[in-house]
Amino acid sequence: MWNTIFPYLLSGISVGGQYALIAIGYTMVYGILRLINFAHGDVFMVAGIVMVYLAASGLPLYVTIPLVLVITAAIGFLIERVAYKPLRSAPRMSVMISAIGVSYTLQNLVLYITGGLNKQYPTIPWISDSVTIGSATTKLVTVITPVLTIVLVVALVLLINKTKIGMAMRAVSKDFETSQLMGIKINSVISVTFVTGSFLAAVGSVLYFTNYPTVIQTSGAMPGLKAFVAAVFGGIGSIPGAVIGAFIIGIMENIIKGLDVILFKAGVISKPLGLATFSDAFTFALLIIILVVKPTGLFGEKATDKV
Amino acid sequence: MSLLHISDLRVSYGGIEALKGISLDVEKGEIVTLIGANGAGKSTTLRAISGLVPLKTGTITYDGQVISGQSPQKIVSEGICMVPEGRRVFPNLTVLENLRIGAYLRKDDIQPDIAHVYQLFPRLKERSWQLAGTLSGGEQQMLAVGRALMMRPKLLMMDEPSLGLAPLVIRDIFRIIRTLHEEGITILLVEQNANAALRVADSAYVLETGSLGMHGTGEELLNDPRVKEAYLGKSRGQ
Ligand SMILES: Nc1ncnc2c1ncn2[C@@H]1O[C@H](COP(=O)(O)OP(=O)(O)O)[C@@H](O)[C@H]1O
Ligand SMILES: [Mg+2]
Numbered sequence: 001m002w003n004t005i006f007p008y009l010l011s012g013i014s015v016g017g018q019y020a021l022i023a024i025g026y027t028m029v030y031g032i033l034r035l036i037n038f039a040h041g042d043v044f045m046v047a048g049i050v051m052v053y054l055a056a057s058g059l060p061l062y063v064t065i066p067l068v069l070v071i072t073a074a075i076g077f078l079i080e081r082v083a084y085k086p087l088r089s090a091p092r093m094s095v096m097i098s099a100i101g102v103s104y105t106l107q108n109l110v111l112y113i114t115g116g117l118n119k120q121y122p123t124i125p126w127i128s129d130s131v132t133i134g135s136a137t138t139k140l141v142t143v144i145t146p147v148l149t150i151v152l153v154v155a156l157v158l159l160i161n162k163t164k165i166g167m168a169m170r171a172v173s174k175d176f177e178t179s180q181l182m183g184i185k186i187n188s189v190i191s192v193t194f195v196t197g198s199f200l201a202a203v204g205s206v207l208y209f210t211n212y213p214t215v216i217q218t219s220g221a222m223p224g225l226k227a228f229v230a231a232v233f234g235g236i237g238s239i240p241g242a243v244i245g246a247f248i249i250g251i252m253e254n255i256i257k258g259l260d261v262i263l264f265k266a267g268v269i270s271k272p273l274g275l276a277t278f279s280d281a282f283t284f285a286l287l288i289i290i291l292v293v294k295p296t297g298l299f300g301e302k303a304t305d306k307v
Numbered sequence: 308m309s310l311l312h313i314s315d316l317r318v319s320y321g322g323i324e325a326l327k328g329i330s331l332d333v334e335k336g337e338i339v340t341l342i343g344a345n346g347a348g349k350s351t352t353l354r355a356i357s358g359l360v361p362l363k364t365g366t367i368t369y370d371g372q373v374i375s376g377q378s379p380q381k382i383v384s385e386g387i388c389m390v391p392e393g394r395r396v397f398p399n400l401t402v403l404e405n406l407r408i409g410a411y412l413r414k415d416d417i418q419p420d421i422a423h424v425y426q427l428f429p430r431l432k433e434r435s436w437q438l439a440g441t442l443s444g445g446e447q448q449m450l451a452v453g454r455a456l457m458m459r460p461k462l463l464m465m466d467e468p469s470l471g472l473a474p475l476v477i478r479d480i481f482r483i484i485r486t487l488h489e490e491g492i493t494i495l496l497v498e499q500n501a502n503a504a505l506r507v508a509d510s511a512y513v514l515e516t517g518s519l520g521m522h523g524t525g526e527e528l529l530n531d532p533r534v535k536e537a538y539l540g541k542s543r544g545q
Contacts, residue, residue, distance in 0.1 A: 164411070167400065167404055167407065167408055168408070168411065170397070170399055170400060171397045171408055173399075174397050174398065174399055175395055177359060177391075177395075178391055178395040178397070180359065180379040180380070181357060181359070181379060181383060181388070181389050181391065182383070182408050182409060182411045182412075183379070183380045183383040183384060183412035183458075184380075184408075184411055185380055
C-alpha cells in the first residue's frame with residue numbers, strides 16, 4: 001500500500017514545491033498592492049522560454065541558469081513599472097485589466113518569437129539524473145525541489161521579518177501614505193516585491209520544466225492557475241499560507257492521478273475508473289469550496305480595504 | 308525669519324477646493340495651533356506640507372528653502388515629521404519596529420532615541436515586543452508620537468492627537484506636547500479640541516472651510532468671544 005502511494009506522494013511534494021515558488025509571487029504582490037497579478041503565470045512561462053533560447057545560444061548552464069533568474073526578475077520589474085505603476089491611484093479594476101493585458105501580451109510575444117511551436121526545454125544534467133528512493137524511481141529534481149523550496153522560503157521569511165527592507169515591505173502592505181511619511185519610497189518597495197516574486201517563479205520554472213519535454217506560450221497557464229488557487233487556499237497575502245496551500249494541492253493532485261492504481265492494488269476496485277481525469281478538477285473544486293466556506297483561506301486576514 | 312512659511316496655499320481634490328489660498332507662519336520654537344471644524348482643511352494643510360498632496364498654487368518655505376513640490380521622503384529628511392490623524396501606527400509591526408521605521412532614513416545610531424522615547428512613554432517600553440495593532444488607542448497615539456520623534460524632527464506636525472481619547476489620556480498627550488516644546492521642537496498642532504490646543508499654543512489660526520479666519524496668540528483666541536461661541540462652547544471646562 002505505502003509502496004504504491006509513495007511515488008505519487010513524492011512527485012506531489014515536488015510539484016507542490018514548484019507551485020509554492022509561483023504562489024509566493026501571487027501572494028506577495030497581492031499583499032502589497034491588493035492586485036491579482038494575472039501575468040505572473042506568464043512570467044513563469046517566459047522564464048522557460050528565456051532558458052530555451054539561452055541554452056540554444058551555446059552558453060554553459062552555470063551561466064544560463066543565473067541569467068534566466070536575473071532576466072526574469074528584470075521582466076517582473078519592467079512589467080510593474082510599465083503596466084501597474086502608472087495606475088497607482090486608479091481604481092483596482094483598471095490595474096487588474098492591465099494585468100490581463102500583460103498576460104496576453106507576453107503570450108503573444110512568445111507566440112510571435114517561437115511561431116507557436118513547442119520548444120524543447122534543455123536537459124539540465126545532474127537534476128535530470130534518475131534516483132531510486134524506496135519504491136519510487138524519479139529524477140533528482142523531484143527530491144531537490146522541496147528542499148530548495150524550503151530553503152528559499154526560509155530565506156524569504158527572514159528577509160521580510162529581519163531586514164530593514166522587509167520591515168518596509170510589511171509597512172507598505174498596510175499603509176502607503178504613512179509609509180511615505182516615514183521616508184519609505186513605496187515604488188522601490190513594490191519593485192522589490194515584483195523582483196522577488198519573479199525570481200522565485202524563475203527558480204520554479206527551471207525545476208518545473210525539467211519534468212516536461214517542451215515549453216509553449218500557454219505553458220504558464222495551468223501551473224499559474226494552480227499556484228493562484230494555492231495562494232487563495234492558504235489565504236492570499238500570507239506567504240506560509242501560499243506554501244502550505246501549494247504543497248497540499250500538489251500532493252492531492254498527484255494522489256488523485258494515482259488513485260486508480262492505488263485503489264486497484266489495495267483491492268478496492270477491480271478495474272480502473274479513470275479517476276486521474278479529475279486531478280485538475282480537484283484543484284478548481286477546492287477553489288470553489290474555499291471561496292464559499294472560508295474566503296480568507298487558511299491563514300488569510302479579514303479582507304480589509306486599504307485606505 | 309520663520310521656520311515654516313506658507314503663502315497662498317491652494318489645494319483641490321478633483322474639482323473641490325479644500326484650501327482656498329492660506330498663508331501662515333510657524334516661528335522656530337513655538338507651538339502653533341490650527342483649529343477649525345471638521346472638514347475645514349486642517350489635515351489637508353498638514354498633508355500639503357508633508358508632500359502627500361500636490362499644491363495647486365502657493366509655496367511652502369522651510370528653513371529658508373522652498374519645499375513645496377518635493378517628495379515626502381525629501382521633506383521628512385529635512386526634519387518635518389507628522390503624527391497623522393487617526394494615529395496610523397503599523398498594526399502588523401511591533402512597538403519597537405514602529406519606532407525603528409520612524410528612523411527609516413537615518414543611518415546613525417538610533418539606540419539613544421529609542422531610549423528617549425521609552426523614557427517619555429514608559430508604557431511603550433513594557434510593550435516593546437507587542438504588535439502595535441494590539442495597543443489601546445492612547446498607547447497607539449503615544450507610539451505615533453514616539454515614531455515621529457525617531458527622525459529627530461525640527462518641526463513636528465500633529466493632526467488631532469486627542470481625537471477619540473479619554474480625558475486623562477488627552478491630558479498626558481498635552482503634557483508631552485509641552486515637554487517636547489521645552490526640548491526645543493517646533494510644533495504645528497491641529498486640533499478640534501480648541502480649548503486644550505489654545506492653552507498650549509503660542510500662536511493660533513482658525514481655519515474655516517478652506518480659508519484662514521482669526522489669528523492671534525493662543526491666549527487672545529481663547530478669550531475671543533467669536534472663538535468662544537464657535538469653538539469653545541462644548542469643550543469648555545475640559
Ligand atoms: N482624499 C480626498 N478626496 C476628496 N476630498 C477630500 C479628500 N480629503 C479631504 N477631502 C475634502 O477636503 C476638505 C477638507 O478636508 P480635511 O483637510 O480632511 O479637513 P479637516 O482635517 O479639517 O477635518 C473636506 O471637504 C474633505 O471632504
Ligand atoms: Mg482632519
